[in-house]
Amino acid sequence: MIDRRTFILASTVAAGGALLSLYVDAPVQAQQQPPAAPPLPPDAFVRIQPDGTIVIQVNRLEFGQGVHTSLPMLLADEMDADWSHVKAELAPAAAVYNDPFYQMMETGASVSIAHEFQPYRELGAKTRAMLIATAATRWNVSPDTCRTSNSVVRGPNNQSARYADLVADLARQPVPQNVRLKAPSEFTLIGKRTRRMDSRPKCDGSQAFGLDFYAAGLKVAVVAHPPVFGGRVKAFDEGAARTTTERVDIFEIPLVNGTGVAVVADRFWTAKQARDRLKIDWDVSNVEHPDTVDLRAKYNSLARTEGLIALNRGDLAAMDRVPVSNRLVAEFDFPYLAHAPMEPLNATVRVDGDRAEAWVPSQLPTIDQAAIAEALGIKPEQVAFHTLFAGGGFGRRGPLDAHIVRETVAIAKRYPGTPVKLVWTREDDVRGGHYRPMCAHRVQIGIGPDGMPLAWNHVVVAQSLFEGTIAAAFELHDGIDETVIEGTADTGYAIPNIRVSAHQPKVNVPVLDFRSVGNTHGAFVMETLIDELAARAHADPIAFRRTLLSPEAKKRRRVLDLMDEKSATWRNALPTGHALGIAVHECFGTAVGLAVEVSVAEGRPRIHRATAAIDLGTAVNPLTIEAQVQGGLAFGVLQLMGKGAITLKDGQVEQRNFHDFTPPYMRDTPVAVDVHIVPSTEPPTGCGEPPVPVIAPAVANALSRLTGKRYRSLPLVSL
């Protein structure tokens, strides 16, 4: 098992001297305390309005995972707030809203609940204590004699006061240093299936997303990006672009990588049409032209050589003692994947002299704020940064190079005092890079006489996500990027002699975290190979895993058992033409066990049913967890889709829109998903990413039973 080491990086990002502490690779167990930081001031997180409404600041991006509801639940429970009067807002960029481990605002790595479980509860408990103290003073009683519930404080002699009526005096209360948090048996909200607070607006058209932002005088910008990453504009002909009947401004802008041409108009359609009509002469001579066919050959050949060693346990020489007939060699290929969130990328910035204001659906508000400041030569505090609701993210709204806001600023600074909204079209998004990396795995397995893997030699080839970024020195350990070898080097299987090594080629394709990151391919390789070994040994796939999982892999064992129990009836009564597929994986501290029932219809896998078990410690909102598991499984089906691949030819991305990069529709995803949460009082771990890696291998394993083939190359173009 890889030791997750932690580092503190203080790095100066902006010319203005913004200090970024990046507490990287934090342990996911919330038991560990975050580095000492000043206690969070409740008044930055909670506002009690005269009418009794309690407004809670959520220091995360709401992009579907439900933090807009589950973080307030933590605070409201400890505060004994009347939940029916709680509202939430997405916090603007400010240091007070930093993730306590990362020392920056961040949404991703499935840590929102894990990292905020303590802090948000403390905020609620402190607020409650201050409300009691206020009432106790007013009534001249001891705080110990007061009780709270549903936004009311009650005194020992039938006194009562609404929280809203205590607010005026509340401000004078000192914030307590220490507070007692509730025992789980005292929870009124935490652990209960709680409906989302943002449901109704998202059903009636009133929820505003980044793309919906409007302010008086708004201008809309669309940018022509180079066809090969890093290309530059040589010249452009505006002629055809200027046939529109409205004013358009057309000018070259620098990009984080290369240059482009911006088109600005009052209306999106005008800007887009003009952009599409531009004739641009690109200089792509000084950049590498990546090509999928060439890369695949290169990756496969790299995979046949040992890379940087990430895991070395036991002695690989044991392989030599395994007869050749008991050895298995498997080579896997995975393509680039675009996140393709439903809402295309966008940002709005207004520059006003030495100040700026920004409205962005961002996973990294403080990073984006610092980047805007740097681009304008001002301080981050001079940038008022509003976090807007996002139509999905999956990692795409959190690039460390802040290229979306930088692109916006390059345009907005030409229009002082005017809000400028940058819109990426779907084509820009599909073709714009920042993908889940293409990768290759090669695994040689020596099978012992008991059918278990005795020796395992595993090479992974994938671009590093963090090389060359501000996190480079700290996400790479001994030169190896964690995201390349996760899912494999951290395997919970007790393989006695195992080596995992990695090659991290540099390719001119920008890459980025993609929901569950390296686990997307790591889990596919591990879970399909383990299944193949089980089949060879004529063993039940669940029993085989139970035997092979290390005793320390507690969460994996628990979900295996719960999934076993909950799928037992249907698993053993499958109709003809239907097969079972199993997969178990742990990532970001959470384990998921999955059983699927699959048949083949019209040449495609049809997933009739999925039974999922999840162990994520304390379940804060079982309803959101159920939704995240259902959603994460459906999201993970992308890897199996016939057109679920981004490919490049002679440097250019071949896909353009959803007709040639096709994510899963309803028919492609499980018809029914039942979710079972392992009861636990351990600290909570995350749930946004862990369900994603298990669906593709589980389905592939079922397909293997139906077709007799093993699937080593994704996407599944044909079965």
Add this chain to the structure above:
Amino acid sequence: MATYTITVNGQNRSVAVDPDTPLLWVLREELRLTGTKYGCGVAACGACTVLAGGIPTRSCVLPISLVGAREVTTIEAMAHDAVGRVVQDAWVATDVVQCGYCQSGQIITAVALLKRVNNPDDTAIEQGMGANLCRCGTYVRIRQAIKTAAQQLQQGRTR
């Protein structure tokens, strides 16, 4: 540029735009009805779905010049529609939404389905909703919510 008068949510609205401007952008920018969403621009995802003459219609590929006299109904009017209201309530009761960006289109499509089919079975749901993309994967809950809405509508009818 030309002037078009279209009927949106029961009101006549006049706009001056290029004839090939998709209805989607007329709704979002000229009329500031941003409930209808841009997801792809090529009718692949359904986020832009409105009702036009009662038919679920992908507004991103419908140029304003082809709208004509058809009544356009957007998500903003669904709360005032007998079926729309039941569908929205079912969506909320079932906790369907995640990011929510696709849901205006999903709801409009579900409303169109339920106005034509009283008790859609799994096949009818899957075929009718089959071209509406949800990247968050709320499909399982959409299926449930449609069945809930169908039941409510049925009870409403037999009352």
Add this chain to the structure above:
Amino acid sequence: MTRGITHIGNILVAIALSVTTLAAAPSRTEGLAAWQQVYSVLTHPRCINCHTATNHPDQGDDRHRHVFNVVRGPAGQGVPGLQCATCHQRSNASTGIPGAPGWRLAPLSMQWQSADGRMFSGARVCRSVTNRSTNGHLDGPALLEHHAQAPLVRWAFEPGHLPYGNAFTVPPLTHEAFVSATRIWVEAGTPCP
């Protein structure tokens, strides 16, 4: 018998007048040649893509399955929630979506290709097209009118352009030539190979 002959003569003249191009009916050979021309249009993607034997339309010159899971539906017009009219308007749209009044699939009974996309022979398609019990009771003149006037047929010859600008390919004959060939075939008595 003078009156009977005159009556028959009037009918003959009427028939002759209705045949505007030829003085005498085309021969069977000429009719068969004309049918081959008609067949060359029917089997072009602009026509055959909606004359499928499956529960879905096809698309493109490579006749792949229409994207986005659209299905035939009971009347060939899609299903509630996802109709042909959801995207296809009464005329080609500048957005790159083809359109014509009544956009829908041809009935399954038309039988021009197999379920796995193999075109049937000219002989077999000819028999389908002329089978009045499955072709909507169309006789020769009605078939001619269908080829000349039906909006979906006419669309095939002016199909417009695709979303990213390239033009749809058109059948090997112009609409005019297609109608002429049809006329010859009809006047020859709609012979089949």
